[in-house]
Amino acid sequence: MTLWRYEWTLLLRARVAVAGLALLAVLTCASLVSGVQRMDSQRAAIERIPALQQTDLAAVIDGHGDSTDAGHAAYYTFHPTWNAPAPLAFAAVGMRDVAPYILRVRALGLEAQIHDGDTFNPELALAGRFDFAFLLTFLLPVFVIVLFHDLRSTEAESGRERMLRALPHPLPRIYARRAVVRGVALLACVVPLFVGFALHQGVSAGLIAAVVGLTIAYTVFWIALALLVARRSWSSSTNAAALITVWATIALVLPALSHVAIERTIRVDQGAEIARAQREAVNHAWDIPREITMQRFYAHYPEWQDSPPLGDGFHYKWYLAFHQNGDDSVADRAAAYRDGIERRSDAAARLGWALPPVGMQAVLTRWAGTDMRAHLAYQDRIRAYHGRLRHFYYGYLFRDVPFTADDYPRAPDFAPDHR
Amino acid sequence: MSVVVAVMRNELRAMARTRTAVAGIVLLAMLATVATVVSLHHMADAADYRERQQAAAQADFDAQPDRHPHRVVHYGHFVYRLPSALAAFDAGVDPFTGSSMFLEGHRQNTANFGDVMQGSVLTRFGQLTPAFVLQILAPLVLIFLGHGVLAQERERGTLRQLMLQGARLRDIVAGKLAALSVAATIFMLPAFAGLAIMAARPGASVTVAVVLMLAYAAYLGIWCVLIIALSTLAGRRRDALLGLVGIWAVMALLVPRLATDAAYAAFPLPDRLQTDVGIAADLRAIGDSHDPDDPYFADFRRGVLERYGVDRIEDLPVNYRGLVAVEGERLTSGLFDTYAARSAAIQDRQNTRVALFGALSPAIPLRQLSMAAAATDLSAHLRFLAQAEAHRYAMVQQLNQLQADAVDYADDTARDADADRRKRVDSAHWQAIPEFAFVPEPAGRLLQTMLPAAAVLLGWLLVAALLLALATRRLGAAR
Numbered sequence: 001m002t003l004w005r006y007e008w009t010l011l012l013r014a015r016v017a018v019a020g021l022a023l024l025a026v027l028t029c030a031s032l033v034s035g036v037q038r039m040d041s042q043r044a045a046i047e048r049i050p051a052l053q054q055t056d057l058a059a060v061i062d063g064h065g066d067s068t069d070a071g072h073a074a075y076y077t078f079h080p081t082w083n084a085p086a087p088l089a090f091a092a093v094g095m096r097d098v099a100p101y102i103l104r105v106r107a108l109g110l111e112a113q114i115h116d117g118d119t120f121n122p123e124l125a126l127a128g129r130f131d132f133a134f135l136l137t138f139l140l141p142v143f144v145i146v147l148f149h150d151l152r153s154t155e156a157e158s159g160r161e162r163m164l165r166a167l168p169h170p171l172p173r174i175y176a177r178r179a180v181v182r183g184v185a186l187l188a189c190v191v192p193l194f195v196g197f198a199l200h201q202g203v204s205a206g207l208i209a210a211v212v213g214l215t216i217a218y219t220v221f222w223i224a225l226a227l228l229v230a231r232r233s234w235s236s237s238t239n240a241a242a243l244i245t246v247w248a249t250i251a252l253v254l255p256a257l258s259h260v261a262i263e264r265t266i267r268v269d270q271g272a273e274i275a276r277a278q279r280e281a282v283n284h285a286w287d288i289p290r291e292i293t294m295q296r297f298y299a300h301y302p303e304w305q306d307s308p309p310l311g312d313g314f315h316y317k318w319y320l321a322f323h324q325n326g327d328d329s330v331a332d333r334a335a336a337y338r339d340g341i342e343r344r345s346d347a348a349a350r351l352g353w354a355l356p357p358v359g360m361q362a363v364l365t366r367w368a369g370t371d372m373r374a375h376l377a378y379q380d381r382i383r384a385y386h387g388r389l390r391h392f393y394y395g396y397l398f399r400d401v402p403f404t405a406d407d408y409p410r411a412p413d414f415a416p417d418h419r
Numbered sequence: 420m421s422v423v424v425a426v427m428r429n430e431l432r433a434m435a436r437t438r439t440a441v442a443g444i445v446l447l448a449m450l451a452t453v454a455t456v457v458s459l460h461h462m463a464d465a466a467d468y469r470e471r472q473q474a475a476a477q478a479d480f481d482a483q484p485d486r487h488p489h490r491v492v493h494y495g496h497f498v499y500r501l502p503s504a505l506a507a508f509d510a511g512v513d514p515f516t517g518s519s520m521f522l523e524g525h526r527q528n529t530a531n532f533g534d535v536m537q538g539s540v541l542t543r544f545g546q547l548t549p550a551f552v553l554q555i556l557a558p559l560v561l562i563f564l565g566h567g568v569l570a571q572e573r574e575r576g577t578l579r580q581l582m583l584q585g586a587r588l589r590d591i592v593a594g595k596l597a598a599l600s601v602a603a604t605i606f607m608l609p610a611f612a613g614l615a616i617m618a619a620r621p622g623a624s625v626t627v628a629v630v631l632m633l634a635y636a637a638y639l640g641i642w643c644v645l646i647i648a649l650s651t652l653a654g655r656r657r658d659a660l661l662g663l664v665g666i667w668a669v670m671a672l673l674v675p676r677l678a679t680d681a682a683y684a685a686f687p688l689p690d691r692l693q694t695d696v697g698i699a700a701d702l703r704a705i706g707d708s709h710d711p712d713d714p715y716f717a718d719f720r721r722g723v724l725e726r727y728g729v730d731r732i733e734d735l736p737v738n739y740r741g742l743v744a745v746e747g748e749r750l751t752s753g754l755f756d757t758y759a760a761r762s763a764a765i766q767d768r769q770n771t772r773v774a775l776f777g778a779l780s781p782a783i784p785l786r787q788l789s790m791a792a793a794a795t796d797l798s799a800h801l802r803f804l805a806q807a808e809a810h811r812y813a814m815v816q817q818l819n820q821l822q823a824d825a826v827d828y829a830d831d832t833a834r835d836a837d838a839d840r841r842k843r844v845d846s847a848h849w850q851a852i853p854e855f856a857f858v859p860e861p862a863g864r865l866l867q868t869m870l871p872a873a874a875v876l877l878g879w880l881l882v883a884a885l886l887l888a889l890a891t892r893r894l895g896a897a898r
Contacts (some may be wrong), residue, residue, distance in 0.1 A: 016661075027673075034680045045690050052696045059703055080692070097516060098535050102692050112521075117529045118691045121766040121774070122512035123790070123797045125535075126681060128543055130676035142668050146661055237656040241439065241563050244664055248559055253450065255544035256551065260457055262539060271532040272472065272519040276497055279521075282480060283494045287484050312836045341537055347541030358746070361540050371540060 003169075007181045017147060017185075024143050024358055025189040031135040032197040035090035038129065039201075042101055046082045049102065062406050068313035070396030070403035071316020078104035081385055081414040086369035087203040090360070091194070091211065092133035094370025095335040098125050103382060105392045109323040110386045111330055114379060132194060133364045136215060137357045138251060141222045147182045150236040151175060157236060161403065165181050174226075183223050191215060207367060214363060221356050251357040258355075262347050267269040268340035274333045281329040285322030297321035297337040300328055307398035317397040324390065338376060343374040381417055387411045422586045426594025430568060431601060438562055447560045447606050451552045454614035455507075458548045462507035469499040469518055473855075481850045485843040488822040489744065492815050495523030498855040500530075500803045503794035504623035505631070508614050509550035511795025514542055520804075522811035524748065524818075527755040529691075530804065549610035550789050553635055553780055555671050557606045558642040562663040565646040567656040569894075574655055578894075588895045590886065596647045603639040610635075624862035630869060632793040637876045638785045644883040651890040663852040670780035678776035678783060682769040688762065698754045705750055708743050719746055733828060740831050741823025748819055752812050759808070763801050770797060777872070781879040788872035794859055798868070803857055810855045821848055 060076045083101040100118040108367055128134065152175055155161040165171055177389035198208045229242050232319055285293050290310055302323075310318055327334075349366070352359025365371035392411055396403045434440040476497040500518045514534035521528045535542045539792060545551045569592065573579040581591060611632055617629035646663060654658035689697075708717025723742055724730065732739040770787070777784040790796035820832070821844060830841040860868075 030677075037684065041687065045692070049692065052692055056696050056699060059699065063707065063709075078695075094540070095535075098533075100691070102690060104571075104692065104695070115531050115536075116691075117531045117533075118452075119529070119688055119694065119762055121688060121769050121797065122515040122800060123766075123770055124679045125515050126512050127679040127773075129676040130680050134676065139668065142664065146665070150657065198550070226579055233550065235656075237567065238439075240657060240660050240664070244559070244563070245443075248556065252545060252556065255541050256547040259539070259541035259544065260461075260547050262541065263534075268537055269539060270468070270472070270519075272497065272499075272517075275521065275532075276476060276479070279495065283483075283490070285485065286490055313834050319771050327891075344537075345539040348541045351541075358544070360760075361543075365540060411612075 004177065004181070007177050010178075011181055011185060019409055020143060020146055021185055021189050024139075024186065025193065027139060028132070028135055028190050028193045031130055031132045032090065032193060034129065035093060035131040036197065036201065038093055038097070038131075039085045039379060042085055042096065045102060046084055049080045051235050052065075057408060061408050064405060068402035068404060069316060070393055070401070071319065072109040073403050073408060074316060074320060074393040074397070076106075077408065078106055078413065079102050079385075079389060079411065079414065081378075081382050082416060083375075083381075087201045088198070088207055088211070088368040089370050090197065090368075091131065092364040092368040092370055093129040093131045094133070094361075094368060095375050096363035096370045096371055097129055099375045099378075101261045101378075105231045105382060105386055105389070107320060107323075107386070107389050108280060109282055109326045110383065111275060111334060112282075112328050114382060115275065122385060130246055133361055133368075136190070136218060136364070140186070140219060141247050141251070141357075142244075143151055144188060144219060144222040144226060145247065147186065148179070148223055148230070149240040149243055151178055151226070152230045153234065153236040153239055155234060163217070175230075179223060179227060183219060186294045187216060187219060210367065211364070214360070218356060250355045255351075255358050256357055258348070258351050258358075262344055262351075266340060266344050266347060268344065269333060269337050271337060274330050274337055277333065278326045278330045282323055282326035285325065290318050293318060293325060296325050300324075301394075304398040308400065315397075317394070320390070320393065320397065338379070341372060342376060377417075379416075385412070385414050422590035423594040423597060426586070426591050426634045427597040427601070430595055430598035434564065434598070434602070443560050443563050444602055444605060445814070446600065447552070448609060450556065451549060451606055452609040454547045454552045455549050455609050457508040458510070458546075459613055459616070462502045462510075465518075466502050469501055472497070472519070473499040473501075477854060481846075483846055483849060485846050486840045487839075488741075488818040488826065488844055488848070489524075491849055492524035492744075492818050493680075495521055496811075496814060496855070497521055497654040498807050498810065498857075500857050501548045501876075503795040503859060504620050504800065505614065505617050505880055506795050507617055508548065508610070508631070509789045509793040509795055510546050510548050510794055511790035512800055513795050514538075514546060520807050522807060524815045525751055527752075527759065527808060527811070529809075549613055550786075553607065553610055553639070554785060554789070556640060557603070558671065559664075559669055560606070561599060561603060561639065561642050562646055562660070562667060564602050565595075565643065566650055566653075566663050568595040568599065568647065569650040570653045570656045570659040573894075585640060588891055592647060592651065592891050595650075596643060596887075599643045600640065603636075603643055607632075607635060607639065612802065614848065622856075622859070624865070625866050627792050627862050629871075630866060630873070631789065634785060634788050634792075634873060634876055637880055641781050641876070644880070644887050648883065648887040648890045651887070651894050659856050671782050674776055674780035675783060675786070678773040681776070682772040685772055686765050686768045688765050688769075694758050694762070698758055701754050702751060708747050716743070716746075719743075731752075735828065737823045738826050738828045738831055739823075740828065741821070741826065742818055744819040744822055745816055748812070752808075755808065759804070760762060766797055766801075774871070774875075777875045781876060784872035784875035784879075788869045788876070791865060791868050791872070794865070799860065802860060806857055807855070814852055817852055818849070842843050 056078065060073070063076065064072055079101050085096065085101070098117075098120060100116065102118065103114070103116065105113050152161075155164060161171075164174060194215070195208055195212065198211070225246065226239075226243055229239050234242070294310065301411060307317065348358065349362040351363040362371065366373070389412060395401065396407070432446070476499070480494070480496055483491060486494075490494050498520050502513065502518075506513060517530045517533035517536070519532060520530045545555065569578070572581070578591070582588065595618045614628050614632060616624050617623055645666070649663050649666075652664060706713045710716070720732070720739075723735070723739065724732070727735050727737075729735055773783060774787060777787075788798070791798070825844045825848070826842055830838060833841070
């Protein structure tokens with residue numbers, strides 16, 4: 001027991017080590033605060049939705065006047081959808097600083113709406129966020145390298161190793177003890193702070209334990225690497241150089257190279273092409289006999305085919321039908337586009353098995369619900385909701401049911417799927 | 420002078436003899452080459468693709484049949500931004516902003532489909548461009564090569580021997596610095612060769628490219644000087660290495676992100692929902708063109724009737740609906756512009772705040788300068804948005820005017836079965852609408868925007884040089 005205490009004393013007596021550990025704790029705290037602030041601002045934006053929506057809807061209802069045309073309501077009413085951050089999102093901001101997390105949709109063609117982005121400053125997005133995931137992935141290894149690169153070599157360099165060898169305690173055990181002490185010191189600067197913030201944010205105990213486990217595993221990986229290098233009995237500076245090289249290679253160089261490789265091998269139709277094809281299909285409807293449009297629509301949605309025939313005048317059911325036909329005409333391409341993006345992000349996640357920093361980001365953003373898959377899931381929810389919205393308006397339009405001011409609140413609400 | 424050259428030659432020979440040093444130099448030079456080739460290829464692909472898409476979009480637009488002009492307003496148009504001449508050197512915000520935009524009446528859309536929304540988490544690990552290699556990786560390799568050049572001499576006590584032979588400390592330090600600079604030059608060559616190819620293309624400015632090269636040379640120069648200074652100050656190689664890696668991690672990775680957070684916290688940006696609802700509310704405050712009793716549009720109608728000296732809308736020589744469309748678009752666009760300008764001003768303030776952090780890291784001014792030179796920064800993107808908006812407005816107003824002039828009011832309001840045919844206008848009209856062509860910022864203006872960042876970089880170079888002079892003097896005194 002006393003030996004352990006000596007080892008701690010030894011570590012805490014080194015001014016550089018203590019300063020380093022203090023810096024790590026400060027940075028950890030800063031990264032957690034930054035993530036929480038970011039998510040708080042997103043939650044505040046989501047909380048603003050009802051009030052803003054109220055204002056907008058009141059004006060739409062007001063504009064409706066005495067008309068009983070559901071088409072007017074379908075055309076002018078925007079319905080909000082949102083993607084609330086999961087409790088753990090503060091730890092890994094992921095895509096949430098570039099992907100829209102609030103999107104209003106109308107019952108018109110969805111393909112023209114679903115890819116709209118929110119306003120963000122691209123230069124800030126380019127630099128990336130200083131979140132907990134960044135701290136773990138990129139900075140923690142540097143601290144491990146600083147503390148572990150001379151675990152053994154410093155004894156050899158100072159000539160103490162021969163003396164230690166002469167002692168009755170086996171040398172490997174001394175080094176093992178030292179490694180454990182330093183590893184625990186590092187984790188002590190990171191883990192309790194994270195657990196505190198996570199509890200405060202209401203993250204489930206299981207998920208907290210999982211992140212802590214992941215943090216420990218990732219730290220152990222870097223410590224093991226450092227110990228592996230230490231076995232070569234190089235000088236301290238050679239050890240440090242070798243470790244930093246490995247770090248830069250697997251955290252910066254290989255991910256950048258793999259990114260190029262993935263983009264090249266998994267081809268994805270550009271989204272703008274699909275949007276254009278949809279626009280073409282929608283506008284074409286103005287130039288063809290309206291019956292053709294209706295037949296095409298009824299073929300997909302037979303439940304409405306008993307609707308009375310179109311008269312000479314404009315009818316919104318025709319308008320909404322050709323918007324739907326436009327979406328349906330690119331449905332396959334839109335699905336392929338979505339799958340392509342998913343395959344790209346899955347490929348990147350698989351790469352995480354080979355490159356721990358990539359894996360760390362992939363797993364953390366997955367758990368935090370801030371990765372590409374979470375964004376695609378949000379888009380899927382928007383699609384499902386859009387389907388319900390259309391169905392709601394069709395019920396009035398295709399049956400010629402009058403739509404009054406009282407009917408506006410009957411529109412289905414978006415159901416955010418909380419993880 | 421000969422001492423400097425001798426020390427430099429000696430140092431280079433030592434590097435050439437160390438396997439790890441040679442490996443480091445070769446690897447980074449290779450990486451710079453790969454990044455240059457890949458990036459050139461990627462941008463050529465992107466340019467080709469966007470050009471084809473733009474042509475296809477234009478062909479679709481022109482191929483529209485005879486239509487009511489307002490249909491064309493809603494048909495809209497897609498515009499694409501071609502990559503700038505130097506975009507392959509520094510992709511900047513390109514992967515985040517997207518390069519296509521849909522233009523339509525009554526609406527101001529965002530550019531979308533950026534790479535970051537069509538890719539994986541890896542986009543965020545850094546794009547493999549020459550700029551990334553030189554900004555982030557090159558300093559790290561220079562640290563490996565240079566951290567020991569003086570610390571080692573001190574550790575082994577060889578410095579004293581050198582000086583006993585009559586070499587001045589200043590010359591020794593200068594020689595070592597020169598040797599490290601040779602390595603830095605090797606790193607820059609592939610990227611600069613690529614840059615030269617890009618600069619030779621039409622539309623590129625050679626002056627901008629040269630200034631960009633000088634800025635990168637200054638940046639790596641700052642690192643070389645800092646490395647030698649730290650190596651001179653540190654008693655041991657290991658301390659020099661750890662100190663330098665720490666400085667690198669802070670300057671290259673940490674400070675840019677801290678700056679981002681600070682800028683974000685200081686100047687929050689209104690989100691799209693707030694903006695859209697705000698615009699809609701402002702519009703309603705102005706008036707409702709569909710409401711016959713609306714005061715604003717009642718005034719407008721009175722003005723129109725007066726101007727033409729008639730009493731009834733039906734007697735106007737032009738289609739009143741078209742005039743209302745023109746007026747409505749003028750009002751909405753005015754609001755779009757106001758809100759867009761507000762958002763741009765906030766983003767600009769955010770970037771100015773980031774620039775302040777240039778005092779903590781030379782990577783920040785370099786990055787801002789590099790993106791500005793490559794025309795891949797926020798202001799280039801906003802320029803695209805502004806020009807696209809101007810194009811949208813001109814196109815929509817031309818079509819609205821066409822509705823006023825070429826569609827008969829009686830036909831426009833008719834609801835009989837044949838009315839739809841009578842409202843249509845010859846398709847030759849939209850083929851006459853001028854095509855969108857993005858005009859990049861002139862080189863002179865670019866150079867002007869690059870100036871502040873260049874000044875900060877020079878300041879850094881000066882401070883680093885001062886540090887080195889101090890370190891050299893201290894070493895001289897300690898000897």
